[in-house]
Amino acid sequence: MKKNIVIIGFMGVGKGTTARAFSKRYGIYNIDTDDLIESKENKEVKKIFAKKGEEYFREQEQATANWIEKCVCGTLISCGGGFYKVNNLKKLGTVVLLDASFEWIHNRLKTAKNSKAKLAKRPLFAEEKKAKALYEERQKAYRTLADVIVDVENMTLDEQIAFIAKKCNIKV
Numbered sequence: 001m002k003k004n005i006v007i008i009g010f011m012g013v014g015k016g017t018t019a020r021a022f023s024k025r026y027g028i029y030n031i032d033t034d035d036l037i038e039s040k041e042n043k044e045v046k047k048i049f050a051k052k053g054e055e056y057f058r059e060q061e062q063a064t065a066n067w068i069e070k071c072v073c074g075t076l077i078s079c080g081g082g083f084y085k086v087n088n089l090k091k092l093g094t095v096v097l098l099d100a101s102f103e104w105i106h107n108r109l110k111t112a113k114n115s116k117a118k119l120a121k122r123p124l125f126a127e128e129k130k131a132k133a134l135y136e137e138r139q140k141a142y143r144t145l146a147d148v149i150v151d152v153e154n155m156t157l158d159e160q161i162a163f164i165a166k167k168c169n170i171k172v
Contacts, residue, residue: 004093011081097146
């Protein structure tokens with residue numbers, strides 16, 4: 001198993017925020033799978049979805065997972081909400097689920113300083129009822145795949161990253 005930490009969870013749960021804070025505290029590089037795809041495609045995720053469709057985007061996620069498996073070690077990997085579907089996720093590192101209720105995530109996005117941008121960035125969050133159904137569909141899979149589950153609703157950001165470090169044997 002690679003010594004990567006792979007953060008999964010529903011869109012808007014705070015994977016990027018947690019990854020940046022973790023990286024800063026522990027001096028570990030972090031990469032974001034959506035950022036890697038955007039860079040490769042030279043388009044934002046929402047534009048990839050609009051022009052090429054979700055199926056194409058999922059193919060790009062698998063290609064990204066294959067590259068990570070082959071080339072990346074000692075890194076924190078923040079994944080897009082649907083990245084859990086790649087067929088080699090468990091080979092990428094220790095899988096950490098940031099877990100929260102749909103209501104908590106939706107409220108987090110709605111009350112953020114840049115809430116319009118946060119919601120616009122997530123094409124699958126456009127319709128609340130569909131987003132909630134997607135959340136419910138993904139929850140079981142997230143929990144099944146996770147090596148570590150972090151209850152982000154009941155922990156501060158500092159507590160989250162300390163918990164992840166402890167569970168993943170990162171030396172302070």
